[in-house]
Amino acid sequence: MNDLNTLTELFTQFPGIGPRQARRFVFFLLRQNEGYRTTFIRAIQNTAAHVKQCSHCLRYAQLHIKTSLCDLCADSSRVDEVLMLVEKDTDVEQMEKSGAYTGRYFVLGGTVSVTGKKSYMREKELAVFLKKYGFGLTEIILALSATPDGEYTTDYLSAKFKEDSELTGATVTVLGRGLSTGSELEYADAATLKQALKNRV
Ligand SMILES: [Zn+2]
Known part of the structure; x- marks a missing residue:
């Protein structure tokens, strides 16, 4: 070549x-x-x-040297009991721009495809994360894109969390419909995200 x-x-x-x-x-x-x-x-x-992967939320960021945590995970003023699951690093950035969310994040890195055959997300890493921190959670927010794969993944994870005995204290919620169908989270503006977060069900 x-x-x-x-x-x-x-x-x-x-x-x-x-x-x-x-x-x-x-x-x-x-x-x-x-x-x-x-x-x-x-x-x-x-x-x-x-720029390395944060050891907590798994997004790529400039990390604090001693803790290997990103700014958001190192920020002790954020709410530990609420966890938001997003697909991409850019989704975290969009959500932060909206200023409407103060809890923790976990970046899935992908979705389960609607055929159910292929998983592009960090399923093993999520299991490890929830084993460690799941018992303290009061809410898990599924903030996936309003695409077929995103919706399939939301259903897939909700069903999974229902069976997880470590997560009995946590309510599983989904971002409300202010997000138009087919739209990816990273393209949603701050006002839409704020509304979607407020309308979560
Ligand atoms: Zn982090």
């Missing part, structure tokens, strides 16, 4: 990027000056070196 194709192939692995768009990225990089490319490469290296 030549260098042009290798770089194109790397970009096609980005979420939502097809071969044509990947090729445009490559030519864009070629047209920039050396300084831009050096900054770009360093930014990737620095991010990879300094």
